[in-house]
Amino acid sequence: MSYVALYRAYRPSSFDDVSGQDVIVRTLKNTVLNNQIGHAYIFSGPRGTGKTSIAKIFAKAINCTNQVDGNPCNKCESCINANSNSASDIIEIDGASNNGVDEIRDLRDKVKYLPSSGRYKVYIIDEVHMLTTGAFNALLKTLEEPPAHVVFILATTEVHKIPATIISRCQRFDFKNIDLNNMIKRLNYIVQKENIKIEQEAIDLIAYNAKGGLRDALSMLDQAVSYSDDIKVRDVNEIVGTVSKEDLIKLLEQIADKEISKSLKMVKSFLDSGKEEERLINDIIFILRDILLNKVNYYDEDKFNYLKNNLSINKIYHFLDVLMEVQSNMRHSTQKRVYVEIAIIQMIEHEDISKIDLSSSISQLRKDFNELKEQGVKTPVKKIVKSNKTPLVNIDDLLDCLYEASNDKNEVDHSIKTRKINNPNLEIIDHLLKQTNVVAVSNNNIILAATDLMVATELMQPEVRKKVLDVLNYDAIRFKVYSVVLENDWLGFRKQYVDLFTSGQKRPIIENYDFRIYEKEKDDIIKNVEKESVRLAKEYFGEEIVEIKE
Known part of the structure; x- marks a missing residue:
């Protein structure tokens, strides 16, 4: 028969x-x-x-x-x-x-x-x-x-x-797709009746790859029986053209460690061995789904421990967004391998951690500070205001901006550094602002950091605040509040904010932090502004053009 x-x-x-x-x-x-x-x-x-x-x-x-x-x-x-x-x-x-x-x-x-x-x-x-x-x-x-x-x-x-x-x-x-448990139960029954030697994990993999169709599962089992007398997981992977879970986890670990070269070589080995690009992307998506479920404690598998501890939930979302977009785009392309390689690079290189979530930012900050400590560089510590002069940096403005911070600081910084001001009354202010970097932005608040104390001090003086806002809002009115601080002071202040946040304060409060930027006395202001204006004018327009008249 x-x-x-x-x-x-x-x-x-x-x-x-x-x-x-x-x-x-x-x-x-x-x-x-x-x-x-x-x-x-x-x-x-x-x-x-x-x-x-x-x-x-x-x-x-x-x-x-x-x-x-x-x-x-x-x-x-x-x-x-x-x-x-x-x-x-x-x-x-x-x-x-x-x-x-x-x-x-x-x-x-x-x-x-x-x-x-x-x-x-x-x-x-x-x-x-x-x-x-x-x-x-x-x-x-x-x-x-x-x-x-x-x-x-x-x-x-x-x-x-x-x-x-x-x-x-x-x-x-x-009719609905047959759920995984029912399919595994039926496959186990058939395996027992037919005396087929097969690992339980291989049965689970067959059921998983059948995607709800029991007939497909039985056809795969038939094929596996013909392929090997003692069916292992690797045999099923070879038959259905999938990558083993262990290899996918290793690939994601390399991506998490930002090992671009190793990741791309591993992907190349998968594709050279005949794995399909669409299936590879799909398998990575499902592994990320398993990691996500582990991370929220839906179930627990030891094999995901490294990725669970090194990938934040929102970073996993970021990876999924990249993969799903590539999955959609590659359906109508003949260059599917290129899409897979681009997806790996995007997951590693095109990721701005500070834009993904606050926990990722905190992790990166801690890493930076630990590196500074190892190099023997002292990290800034909280400083108490001791000067009798009037401080010009309002700590509440900084805290409000950090609490409501958005992700467009790079765009704002680029706009400030590239736009041209056609108003002679604002050109000096514009030149000063171009020597700062935008470090935080909220809906109507902005924080800038400068390396030069004189630049930061001049920009914070009360009599120039309106001009600074005019320059910041030159294209469109947005900012009502701004602060300029020294970069080193900003680093220490931000560290305190992050430490308080991680300790449980949802809206951290910091008091009496000395930013070393004070209001000048009137005589000093006139003298310094005139002196600085001349210096900047010569620097900006050239000494041969600037003529000083008493």
């Missing part, structure tokens, strides 16, 4: 053998028990989920002479004939190859004849959505007024292609 494929050998013969379609099975069993047989049914859903199998079981059950709790007995003559595909009252029609008007007219002429042995003549039309419009119209009248002895079961994977006039005359059952 020739070999019978597993999905055929283990096709369910009763409702109790069906996996993963409990609601449909219960409804149909009750239909049989209560003798409430409808004249037409639509079974719709993904491939390999049991539509045709349940149609055959239902056809057997309604003609069975010895039903057992709604199930066919599989012992009476009617059931035996149905199991051997010789039952004259169960007619299977392939809608893909019999989709014309003539075939349906022929069917319509034959339905009037009584069943030869059972109570019902059952027509199972598979892939019914392939029928032409004319064929559907020819079928419509029969469905509307069928003979009492006829039952139609229309199976389809694309129910949206069936005319609404047909659907409205049928009872519709929507």
